[in-house]
Amino acid sequence: xxxxxxxxxxxxxxxxxxxxxxxxxxxxxxxxxxxxxxxxxxxxxxxxxxxxxxxxxxxxxxxxxxxxxxxxxxxxxxxxxxxxxxxxxxxxxxxxxxxxxxxxxxxxxxxxxxxxxxxxxxxxxxxxxxxxxxxxxxxxxxxxxxxxxxxxxxxxxxxxxxxxxxxxxxxxxxxxxxx
Numbered sequence: 001x002x003x004x005x006x007x008x009x010x011x012x013x014x015x016x017x018x019x020x021x022x023x024x025x026x027x028x029x030x031x032x033x034x035x036x037x038x039x040x041x042x043x044x045x046x047x048x049x050x051x052x053x054x055x056x057x058x059x060x061x062x063x064x065x066x067x068x069x070x071x072x073x074x075x076x077x078x079x080x081x082x083x084x085x086x087x088x089x090x091x092x093x094x095x096x097x098x099x100x101x102x103x104x105x106x107x108x109x110x111x112x113x114x115x116x117x118x119x120x121x122x123x124x125x126x127x128x129x130x131x132x133x134x135x136x137x138x139x140x141x142x143x144x145x146x147x148x149x150x151x152x153x154x155x156x157x158x159x160x161x162x163x164x165x166x167x168x169x170x171x172x173x174x175x176x177x178x179x
Contacts, residue, residue: 001081001158001175002027002061005072008085009141010134011096013168017085018065020172025063030056032066034111041114046070067141081158084145085168089138096134 002025006018015031022029035052038044044052053071056062057078064075076082087095102108103116110116116130123129126136149159162168 001025003057003059003079004063004081004083005075005079006063006065006083006085007067007141007145009092009138010130011092011099012085012087013095013162013165014065014083014085017083017162017168017172018063020168021083021175022063024172024175025061027061027063028056028059030062030064031111032064032068032071036066036068037111037114039112039114050074076154076157079157081160082145082148082154083160083162083171084149085162086142086145087163087165089135092134092138093131096131100130 004018004021004025004027006014006021008014018031019029032053036044036049043049049068050071053064053068054074056064057071057075064079100116100121101118103110105118107115120128121131124132126133145159145161148154149161160171162171
């Protein structure tokens with residue numbers, strides 16, 4: 001295992017697992033959000049986003065964290081493993097709410113100078129309110145990755161579903177194990 005796509009809902013723990021797995025494997029860790037979200041949350045133009053991810057995915061080893069449909073085919077074409085982080089919705093909601101509030105209060109800088117605002121928690125727009133996004137996306141991701149794991153188009157990929165912190169810990173200690 002040298003090229004791993006880590007997918008899952010916002011707040012699922014995919015970045016934490018992705019960083020730990022990259023360190024364990026001795027490969028670069030790449031968070032797609034850090035490429036896509038430019039200063040002031042401006043999206044990187046599609047052609048540039050695809051070009052940058054193509055360059056990264058051409059490497060010999062990596063852990064790429066993110067669900068972006070625009071680059072999933074090229075990431076999965078080079079990946080040997082897809083790790084789907086899929087805790088129960090209640091755990092995702094607890095994590096995403098805590099993370100969002102703490103980032104907003106602490107004014108923690110994310111990527112390219114961006115910060116989350118507590119004001120976003122009151123938006124009804126899921127593109128602004130990450131908690132609402134996570135709530136509405138949970139079932140969609142379950143459907144998408146459950147289907148992908150059995151799709152013959154992806155038979156070259158090893159799919160590993162991680163539903164608990166204990167499974168994540170065990171997998172990071174011994175990534176060759178798992179489903």
